Amino acid sequence: MTARVYFVRAAIGSGRKNMLQKIGDLFDAADLSECIGDGDLTAIKIHFGEWGNDTYISPVWVREVTEQVRAAGGRPFLTDTNTLYSGMRHNGVDHLTVAARHGFVPEVAGAPVVIADGITSQNWRTVGIGKKHFGEVKIAGDILDAGSMIVLSHVKGHGMAGFGGAIKNLAMGCAPAAGKKDQHQGLLPAIDGDICIGCAACTRACPNGALVEEEGEVHLTPSRCIGCGECMTVCPTGAIDFDWEGGVVPFMEMMTEYALGAVRGKEGRIGYINVLMNITPDCDCCPWSDSAIVPDIGILASTDPVAIDAASVDLVNAQRGIRGSRLLCGHEPGEDKFRGVAPCTDGMVQIRYGEEIGLGEAAYELIEIGE
Structure with a gap:
């Protein structure tokens, strides 16, 4: 089965629509409101950016998503989980502080922030998946308790996963510290x-x-x-x-299995939005933001996490790489941009394994929404 992925370009055309209007158009075209039940506590899964990073998704754009969720009958809250590494998002108190400093407050983003695994990352439950690496996975309690979810992901490079999109947002982003440790095992x-x-x-x-x-x-x-x-x-x-040769593929497979656990029990209740803007070589977990490796592309929406990530990678690779960025090779259209940043990784493992375990479909139909 071919999944549908909807796309709006970043460039302003003759219609002069701004990105807020385009996000609304995407929400409608992809029928994301159908994922939200009347009265649902709806998690908007997002990354607030590490302190010092400034290329996370704008809270002004996030407000358009929260308003769309509210119009569909949901009660939105913005959420993420605490980090495994030490930093400004290692516990719930500091995490909330960083979110507020970056503008993720109700007055700007339109919804409250809830750290889904609690102050010390102890709010989690197990979800059975029965796959190769894990029989069960650990998922943040407030993610599990939400009636529906919009997974709002900033697409960018990642030194271990190849790239970060919807799958990684589900996997690492919905897991407590203990679950993140599970996914990193073997990467010594x-x-x-x-x-x-x-x-x-x-x-x-x-x-x-x-x-x-x-x-x-x-x-x-x-x-x-x-x-x-x-x-x-x-x-x-x-x-x-x-140990890139022996450890990275299992890491990405374990990560993808965690993504499967994050969506269990919410079949038909999750929508995905991938933002292909400020496509940096590093994750937003870094306390810095490097220059983009390709020009801004646009925003995608789908109800399939594998398809939206596959389309995101294809759109990034179709660009001409930016000289002078950390893109070491693969500058020509059609060449692999994320491996041009991190040659030892292959982010497509997420796509292939995601399809294999039933997370979604790699084949997609890209439907562009015009002005």
Whole structure:
């Protein structure tokens, strides 16, 4: 079966419609209001951006989504889960503070913010899925308790997942810290002693004390490692890296299985919106925002998470890459842009495995909504 994915371009045409109007048009065209029951507590699953990041989805645009949900009879709330790594979103209190600083308050975004796994990431329940890596997965309690959901995703690159879209938003974004740890198992870093300068930046960044510096050498305690990769992001010499060949594909498969758990029990009650703007090389979890790797494209909507991610990747790859960005290769239209940023990853594993386990359909019909 071919899923339908609806698309509006970022460019302003002769009709001069703004993005708020286009989001409304997408909501109508994709029948997302049909996902929302009258009186539903409707989760709008979004990423609020780490403090220091500024390319997350604008809360002004989010307000249009909350108003569409309210018009459909839902009672919207904005939500995300706490991070596994240390940072400004590691607990519910700091997470709410960052959300407010970034403009995600009712006065701007049109709905309250609820951190779905609670203040200390203990609000979760298990969901049975019976798949290759997991028999059951851990999903945030307030995600499970919502009657319906709109998954609002900023599409961008990701060093381990290849790219982040709807599937990753479901998987990592609906899991508590314990569930995120499940997904990262097997991704243990290795330290190249010939490159390591013993600066201890990684030991300070490690949220679980898995790295220790002794006499200018850094050592890993595998049993304490949670696989978050934060040590890699702060290492100034690139001395820390994952086992890309053996660990990354299982990581993406485990992530996709978690996405399946996040949608269980809400069949027909979830809509997806992917924003292909500010397509940066890194996740919004980074406390910075690098320059975009391709021009702004537009926004997609669908009721199928696999199809909308497949269409997002195809639209990104169809662009001419931006010279001077972190896109190392693959600049020509049709070439793989996300592998041009992170050559060791293949984000299409999410698409292929998502279809294999019944999360959605990789085949799609792209329907452009004109002015």
